[in-house]
Amino acid sequence: MSNHQRQSVRIIGGKWKGRKINFPEQLDVRPTGNKIRETLFNWLHGELFDSKCLDLFSGSGALGLEALSRGAKYVRFIEKNNKTARYIKKSLSKFEKEVTGEEVICADAIEWIQKNNEVFDIVFIDPPFNGNQIYEICQKVEATAMAERLIYLEWHSDIDSSLLPKKWKLTKQKKSGSVFFALCSRC
Numbered sequence: 740m741s742n743h744q745r746q747s748v749r750i751i752g753g754k755w756k757g758r759k760i761n762f763p764e765q766l767d768v769r770p771t772g773n774k775i776r777e778t779l780f781n782w783l784h785g786e787l788f789d790s791k792c793l794d795l796f797s798g799s800g801a802l803g804l805e806a807l808s809r810g811a812k813y814v815r816f817i818e819k820n821n822k823t824a825r826y827i828k829k830s831l832s833k834f835e836k837e838v839t840g841e842e843v844i845c846a847d848a849i850e851w852i853q854k855n856n857e858v859f860d861i862v863f864i865d866p867p868f869n870g871n872q873i874y875e876i877c878q879k880v881e882a883t884a885m886a887e888r889l890i891y892l893e894w895h896s897d898i899d900s901s902l903l904p905k906k907w908k909l910t911k912q913k914k915s916g917s918v919f920f921a922l923c924s925r926c
Contacts, residue, residue: 753808762799770799790860800827862886865893
């Protein structure tokens with residue numbers, strides 16, 4: 740390992756429970772905390788098995804890796820930072836020798852959304868808190884009909900359901916510390 744500092748979080752459930760996810764220490768990587776991930780994946784219980792997921796703004800990859808650990812068939816990770824994307828690939832290669840249910844793409848999430856028409860069962864939207872507005876991102880995801888069933892949102896302020904796409908129904912929401920998170924279903 741070079742002189743770069745590393746941070747880590749642990750997978751909290753499924754076949755990789757307890758395994759560490761390492762990622763470089765940098766200001767724009769804010770992994771979803773254990774308490775929030777536990778709540779989210781309790782919400783998703785029964786929905787994950789054999790699902791196709793999209794982890795936008797992957798950062799540490801914690802959401803997508805947790806989904807794979809808990810039975811998702813496929814996760815596409817979209818991460819803008821090349822170094823961070825490499826760490827996600829490294830974590831995947833350590834967890835299983837023949838992981839086939841993943842793909843890590845180094846790209847700007849907004850540009851990637853606009854160029855793709857693939858459909859996912861579950862979409863995780865956890866953008867940098869200092870970055871693009873979450874509601875603009877949601878509208879772009881809806882414009883491509885990318886999210887088929889469920890959408891997870893994580894943001895620094897309360898999720899305003901009136902600003903979400905019309906076909907999205909806010910089904911669950913919580914706050915943990917200064918983080919607001921919610922689950923939407925697409926009607």
